[in-house]
Amino acid sequence: MSERKASFMAKSTVKSENLDHRRKINFNIDKYNAAVEKGKPQFAALDLARERAKNIKWKVMEQLDTYLEQFEANFTQRGGKVIWAEDVQQVHDAIEKICTEKKCRTVVKSKSMATEEIKLNEFLQEKGMESVETDLGEYIQQLDGETPYHIVTPAMHKSKEDIAKLFHNKLGCAPNLSPEQLTLVARDVLRKKFVEAEVGITGANFIIADAGAIALTENEGNARLTCAFPKTHIVVVGIEKLIPSISDLGLFWPLLSTFGTGQQVTSYNTIVAGPRQANEVDGPEEMYVILLDNGRTNLLENPVTRESLYCIRCGACLNACPVYKNIGGHSYETTYSGPIGAVITPHLKGMHEWSHLSYASSLCGNCTEVCAVKINLHELLLENRALAVKSGEAHWSEKLAWKVWSKASQNRKMMNMGNQKIKNWVVNKMVKGWSAHRSDIVFPPKTFNELWLERNKKS
Numbered sequence: 001m002s003e004r005k006a007s008f009m010a011k012s013t014v015k016s017e018n019l020d021h022r023r024k025i026n027f028n029i030d031k032y033n034a035a036v037e038k039g040k041p042q043f044a045a046l047d048l049a050r051e052r053a054k055n056i057k058w059k060v061m062e063q064l065d066t067y068l069e070q071f072e073a074n075f076t077q078r079g080g081k082v083i084w085a086e087d088v089q090q091v092h093d094a095i096e097k098i099c100t101e102k103k104c105r106t107v108v109k110s111k112s113m114a115t116e117e118i119k120l121n122e123f124l125q126e127k128g129m130e131s132v133e134t135d136l137g138e139y140i141q142q143l144d145g146e147t148p149y150h151i152v153t154p155a156m157h158k159s160k161e162d163i164a165k166l167f168h169n170k171l172g173c174a175p176n177l178s179p180e181q182l183t184l185v186a187r188d189v190l191r192k193k194f195v196e197a198e199v200g201i202t203g204a205n206f207i208i209a210d211a212g213a214i215a216l217t218e219n220e221g222n223a224r225l226t227c228a229f230p231k232t233h234i235v236v237v238g239i240e241k242l243i244p245s246i247s248d249l250g251l252f253w254p255l256l257s258t259f260g261t262g263q264q265v266t267s268y269n270t271i272v273a274g275p276r277q278a279n280e281v282d283g284p285e286e287m288y289v290i291l292l293d294n295g296r297t298n299l300l301e302n303p304v305t306r307e308s309l310y311c312i313r314c315g316a317c318l319n320a321c322p323v324y325k326n327i328g329g330h331s332y333e334t335t336y337s338g339p340i341g342a343v344i345t346p347h348l349k350g351m352h353e354w355s356h357l358s359y360a361s362s363l364c365g366n367c368t369e370v371c372a373v374k375i376n377l378h379e380l381l382l383e384n385r386a387l388a389v390k391s392g393e394a395h396w397s398e399k400l401a402w403k404v405w406s407k408a409s410q411n412r413k414m415m416n417m418g419n420q421k422i423k424n425w426v427v428n429k430m431v432k433g434w435s436a437h438r439s440d441i442v443f444p445p446k447t448f449n450e451l452w453l454e455r456n457k458k459s
Contacts, residue, residue: 035262
């Protein structure tokens, strides 16, 4: 068993037995589920909208190189600069070079899973720069020294009492503030940082090829401030976030809002098409878009796993997954948790260390059912399991067990062979992986085949 798998098993076992954690998560996800049902009626034909979005993303992934070049050409025409990054090191090098040129001491960041993926905060701090998360949930997690718990709701696992205690300990405010008062405390701290920062870093919900622009959707306005106040704006975004046209936002923004937060559309929706122009009064003097690969072309290369790149990061599959709801986001020990994380992480970070995530699933299919762009997530989990076996990740004992099972299940005489006690002993004592976390399998005294023959008086 790899160290990663052992750590995952240990953390998920502890977390699944934590009833207080389960109460908080179920409370927050129940609120999410209720909100989503209120948001869905805005679509006259929701299933058709999801199918159309999937088809658009399919088209993009089949011609990704063409659309990326189109975006670069249109973005650079307005004075923007594009940097292509194959891995984390190249992103770090590019950002360090920009920040050094700007003599940067303070960076403000809006919510971005891509920057979490490359551990940007830690890198900037190592280089002597202050990096401040400006999304309230991300700011809470940063104060607590934790990574985001959820793709959309970083502090989902914390109650308002937890957050009040954290703010009291870290910011010195009263320990019994209401959520509204806590928000005002955070706003007072963060507003000063927007003015101080030399560089603002955001992600992008979508990259628009024909407009040469990025699109952001949010509820707090912090991403807009991150774009507008600092003199330099850097965007770190995965290459899969492309959509062909600005007109596609009419479909993707509402889908992301409904499946992400239950809203018809989020409070702030912004299109940024480059640095400040000659006839404009605000905005950054320079704007960079760093197009991040970091393993995404591994997913693109496989015609089956390519479908996972359609993901718009709405987080719906996490909220629907019975495994995620019991073990929590931090047990996965990776940026992307839940079903989508289990699908893409082995390809982004290596099958050897991360193949176990694809087994952290009941294969109930609920993730596929709720996906905003109809990704067949449970089938992709099975694809990952197959790829893990083909690449030699399966233990010899597991291979032997499945061979025996396959042989026996296809042979009626072998299925009928032996009595109940022998079968129970073989499965529960010899195949220890099953009964370690489950109740024992109990075979019936007779198989269905034997009962059928008896009742129909056939030999």
